[in-house]
Amino acid sequence: MRIQVINPNTCLEMTNSIGKSASQVASEKTEIIAVSPSQGVVSIEGHYDEAIAAFHLLELIRQGEQQHVDGHIIACFGDPGLAAARELATAPVIGIAEAAFHVASLIATKFSIVTTLSRTKIIAEHLLIQYGYTHQCAKIHCIDLPVLDLETNEQETYQKLLEMCQSAKQDDGIGAIVLGCGGMAKHAENISKVLDIPVIDGVTAAVKLIEALHGLGIRTSKWGDYDYPNQK
Amino acid sequence: MRIQVINPNTCLEMTNSIGKSASQVASEKTEIIAVSPSQGVVSIEGHYDEAIAAFHLLELIRQGEQQHVDGHIIACFGDPGLAAARELATAPVIGIAEAAFHVASLIATKFSIVTTLSRTKIIAEHLLIQYGYTHQCAKIHCIDLPVLDLETNEQETYQKLLEMCQSAKQDDGIGAIVLGCGGMAKHAENISKVLDIPVIDGVTAAVKLIEALHGLGIRTSKWGDYDYPNQK
Amino acid sequence: MRIQVINPNTCLEMTNSIGKSASQVASEKTEIIAVSPSQGVVSIEGHYDEAIAAFHLLELIRQGEQQHVDGHIIACFGDPGLAAARELATAPVIGIAEAAFHVASLIATKFSIVTTLSRTKIIAEHLLIQYGYTHQCAKIHCIDLPVLDLETNEQETYQKLLEMCQSAKQDDGIGAIVLGCGGMAKHAENISKVLDIPVIDGVTAAVKLIEALHGLGIRTSKWGDYDYPNQK
Amino acid sequence: MRIQVINPNTCLEMTNSIGKSASQVASEKTEIIAVSPSQGVVSIEGHYDEAIAAFHLLELIRQGEQQHVDGHIIACFGDPGLAAARELATAPVIGIAEAAFHVASLIATKFSIVTTLSRTKIIAEHLLIQYGYTHQCAKIHCIDLPVLDLETNEQETYQKLLEMCQSAKQDDGIGAIVLGCGGMAKHAENISKVLDIPVIDGVTAAVKLIEALHGLGIRTSKWGDYDYPNQK
Amino acid sequence: MRIQVINPNTCLEMTNSIGKSASQVASEKTEIIAVSPSQGVVSIEGHYDEAIAAFHLLELIRQGEQQHVDGHIIACFGDPGLAAARELATAPVIGIAEAAFHVASLIATKFSIVTTLSRTKIIAEHLLIQYGYTHQCAKIHCIDLPVLDLETNEQETYQKLLEMCQSAKQDDGIGAIVLGCGGMAKHAENISKVLDIPVIDGVTAAVKLIEALHGLGIRTSKWGDYDYPNQK
Amino acid sequence: MRIQVINPNTCLEMTNSIGKSASQVASEKTEIIAVSPSQGVVSIEGHYDEAIAAFHLLELIRQGEQQHVDGHIIACFGDPGLAAARELATAPVIGIAEAAFHVASLIATKFSIVTTLSRTKIIAEHLLIQYGYTHQCAKIHCIDLPVLDLETNEQETYQKLLEMCQSAKQDDGIGAIVLGCGGMAKHAENISKVLDIPVIDGVTAAVKLIEALHGLGIRTSKWGDYDYPNQK
DSSP, X not given: OXXXXXXXXXXXXXXXXXXXXXXXXXXXXXXXXXXXXXXXOSSOOSHHHHXXXXXXXXXXXXXXXXXXXXXXXXXXXXXXXXXXXHHHOSSOEEEHHHHHHHHHHHHOSOEEEEESOGGGHHHHHHHHHHHTOGGGEEEEEEOOOOTTHHHHSHHXXXXXXXXXXXXXXXXXXXXXXXXXXXXXHHHHHHHHHHHTSOEEEHHHHHHHHHHHHXXXXXXXXXXXXXXXXXXX | OEEEEEOOSSOHHHHXXXXXXXXHHSOTTOEEEEEOOSSSOSSOOSHHHHHHHHHHHHHHHHHHHHTTOSEEEEOSTTOTTHHHHHHHOSSOEXXXXXXXXXXXXXHOSOEEEEESOXXXXXXXXXXHHHHTOGGGEXXXXXXXXXXXXXXXXXXXXXXXXXXXHHHHHHHSOOSEEEEESGGGGGGHHHHHHHHTSOEEEHHHHHHHHHHHHHHHTOOXXXXXXXXXXXXX | OEEXXXXXXXXXXXXHHHHHHHHHHSOTTOEEXXXXXSSSOSSOOSHHHHXXXXXXXXXXXXXXXXXXXXXXXXXXXXXXXXXXXXXXXXXXXXXXXXXXXXXXXXXOSOEEEEEXXXXXXXXXXXXXXXXXXXXXXXXXXXXXXXXXXXXXXXHHHHHHHHHHHHHHHHHSOOSEEEEESXXXXXXXXXXXXXXXXXXXXXXXXXXXXXXXXXXXXXXXXXXXXXXXOOOO | OEEEEEOOSSOHHHHHHHHHHHHHHSOTTOEEEEEOOSSSOSSOXXXXXXXXXXXXXHHHHHHHHXXXXXXXXXXXXXXXXXXXXXXXXXXXXXXXXXXXXXXXXXXXXXXXXXXXXXXXXXXXXXXXXXXXXXXXXXXXXXXXXXXXXXXXXXXXXXXXXXXXXXXXXXXSOOSEEEEESGGGHHHHHHHHHHHTSOEEEHHXXXXXXXXXXXXXXXXXXXXXXXXXXXXX | OEEEEEOOSSOHHHHHHHHHHHHHHSOTTOEEEEEOOSSSOSSOOSHHHHHHHHHHHHHHHHHHHHTTOSEEEEOSTTOTXXXXXXXXXXXXXXXXXXXHHHHHHHHOSOEEEEESOGXXXXXXXXXXXXXXXXXXXXXXXXXXXXXXXXXXXXXXXXXXXXXXXXXXXXXXXXSEEEEESXXXXXXXXXXXXXHTSXXXXXXHHHHHHHHXXXXXXXXXXXXXXXXXXXXX | OEXXXXXXXXXXXXXXXXXXXXXXXXXXXOEEEEEOXXXXXXXXXXXXXXXXXXXXXXXXXXXXXXXXXXXXXXXXTTOTXXXXXXXXXXXXXXXXXXXXXXXXXXXXXXXXXXXXXXXXXXXXXXXXXHHTOGGXXXXXXXXXXXXXXXXHSHHHXXXXXXXXXHHHHHHSOOSEEEEESGGGGGGHHHHHHXXXXXXXXXXHHHHHHHHHHHHHTOOOOOSSTTSOOOOO
């Protein structure tokens, strides 16, 4: 099977890093195709960035469908364009925020999120409400470094992440930590080992959930709300 | 003061009709500028349409800001791109769905929505949750005619609207009806008179709310979540 | 148009101060009539005070209706007697708490409330639940000075208000502040300027919302729950 | 112990009937004192009636406290003035709506309410939200007869009540029925026997809950929100 | 009447202590029968302990029903096996957590819980959601001593309890405190006196609630969800 | 990897049928071990049945852990004993109700449940609340045939299921159907084909979710609430 992992921003380093994380957990038979739009925003740090990125990512969804990929991943923690993408697709589409929430809820009663900028907190909060996870998320922490620092300033962001995850583990009454950015995927395993608590990254979670849906023969429902966009 | 009323789809008849409705309630000193994008979708009937429309409407928000308009109205009942628009603007930005909900809640304990297609119901439901109006909305009814019929098939849509509003009044235990599409604005007054119940249209509601904010000297907060998009 | 602004307590200084705030934002064509009951409680600082005040304010609503005012404002942050007043009135009736919440939600994702006494917090909390704003209110702060100090001890209350608004701005992750007492209206503009964040006072907000409803020709619904009290 | 049962309307037949119901379940050692205000409204059928009744009932609470009664019951299904009464009292105060909800939730997973007029439905709905019982109440039914018919038209109201309770039992997926008016207390036992399902009346429920609190030595908390009204 | 008070763990000291607390508030005519299973877990400190305890307590419910007791109390703060017990019983069954929540909500707007171990917090949180008390519980505090210390280390646990209740009273904005363990019943009265705030213990609360139901002639509903277990 | 699929009732036909469904979707490298307790209840049709079944299934969880299985599935739609099982296990444990909800929410905005008996509806409702899926579940339908009929009366139950799923598809405004019983697994594929709408069975969903967690190296968190049961 082939999964298209879409980094909705235009930062190629992040696309590569996300693709690598995805490949590491993919089954032998799964091919990971990491893509990103050629136009749009170089990082997604607010509602405006999301709206621009959503527009461009929908074109990639369309292309992926034409190439008959077996699933799409929206690799930005705000899950931008998710419902719109599902209207375009028959293959399943999964956002990395929802993927991480689903997985966290299967192995812990509560989780905390560690994400990038304070101004993106509201986006995570809206997703928690929309998806029904408010009572399972103890707290949202922000390292308050720009998203691109995850690529250009790798060591410092790792250090900040580690510290914040450590204090989340101690103080939040949780059983798991969710990393709130596609660019953090590469650090999940290390932090989990160092802190001895499950640390969930949405990119890898989404890969395995797409594989799970594929194994079930379940695709995006075309009955009702996710039907193809109306022809005018 | 000048208010930019944005019809986010490309149907000029609807832009004109919305502009006319807006002008009818605007104060003498308020200039209504009705605009619509030159590109995008001809009607908004789902999440995909919304995402495309949001992209193009943001360009109009930007232009409006450069022209120093005093407020922006997003004249589509799903309030597409609202949070993103607020990041771009210092002038207030109001969506017609939220406008209608606010006004309805000031004069009735409960309202019902009468909108176009069943597949847009989910969009209204998400807004009700996000804005906090779930317990004040009794029911969402759909006339199940395409959005464009509101322009091309005016008499039939009016008839269907009237019947559905009538049965909402009788059966839903409500005190007001909210019309769920910018293209329905022109019918609000008539239906209200015929049925003798407040019928609220978001376009006119948004005009008066923008004027209210203007009179208060209150603009979109630039402290926190609605700050200008981050420069990278 | 004429708007009756009702201070539901018997403190005339507060009635005057509220009337002045209301007049400052009213349109040229709007006449503000500030009234208060001759009997009742001198300040409203709990449920009992509210119940007594509500009784007397309803008489003022009735008188206002006889005088054909075009709107009523209940200028106490607990919105006492609001639903009862709407049953008596055909003109719209707006409470200053709901007015402030509506306005705040149009320009910020979240707000905090700064109010007077800790024991009135529960009243604000119940309103947030009833109106559907719990997820948009970050925190309720109390300066813990009696309501009457707002008139007799103006400088100290301003100072306390300012400090509390400042810390709300820094710590609460908000975009706007709501002042939780009619007697605070006079300080809103100053604090907003000093702190550079929208500070919303319900008295002025309610004036502009009533004007907005008037401009829309929308009055309190007499179909259903807000119908006139039953004759026995 | 002495329990003051307050019928907040001025209909003496109802006061007597409520007092009789209360006495039938009271312990031997409990004296029931059924009172009603000499002024106010003759029946409570909306928010306005509630506000007027609350004012007058508070005077009775005060008198009861001076007479050192051991508990107060507010025998109107909207629990008017409940929080205000608790500020005045050290003895416990219980409303018949909350009493009925508490009891119902102890013996069934869900209940339906059968009350008088459609326009009082909104009052019950607000109480369910405020008290936290929304998910335990399946439906609110209205017999749509005026409250006073419960006294003047006893046989017809009984018949209507019985029919509605019967259909609630069959259709609502419930385990108990709550009667939504103090004047219905006298019918609870009969309906329960005829329909073979627990039918809960708030008047009798409140008597036993007050006795329970008395037996526990638990009185209205004077720490915090229910402290005595502030002296000015 | 006879009430069976079931300590669902096998610690006899706790059974005795709970029985004694129950007897102290029971009416003269009420006989308290304190029982505990001979098999199971010696203390209940998590979901596993609850599941094991529930199994054994159901046998005691069955025995109690055969002996025609007039009510059952499940004297563990997680209310383990409550719904299952109600299916077996015609007599009312009450858990001590729900009993305490009911009583607290009748005399205060908000309460805090002081319980034993941090890992049992999630159990209390789930009950608050299920019963509808989330908005009335300000905070859950844990003394973080094992349940059995309540018997073996009485003085230290009392001291810890007292300190935590003291800080809950000061900081939580509450009107009452709920003790979160059957083994804490014996301390409720003392702490309440020392701190001058209602301190509610679920064991005694449940006794009086069962007596109240008995006085009303209300038993567990056998219509619907709590009907006897299906015969296969 | 080896997954232990636990049918918590003692009906061996159902254990076999569930095992077969599980095997059909399992990856080549996954071994399915279908087990059921030798004691307990022959079918689970209420809270009492659940409590008994939970006790016995925990012994199977313990045995599975000793045999180092890589995951456990609780194949009863009420997810009995789930939290308790997670305390015993390091391997992930998934209930079939949560599994089905997770999968449904990834491919549709809303789903309906079609389950067996009306009296089990309350169990599903509680799970929807606890897991956060209330707003995504449109309706719960019951075919009102005993669970064991799924084995002994296969054709009739299939026919009833099909009809109910058909009407759910037409009337509920959904995009997917969730089958509410382990014994229905065998019919999911057929119904989905006939009705052309995704029909999700929790048994197969849980298999693929366990495989997904295994692929991520994510196991039940032993930090916090799901830590091993306390030693006394």
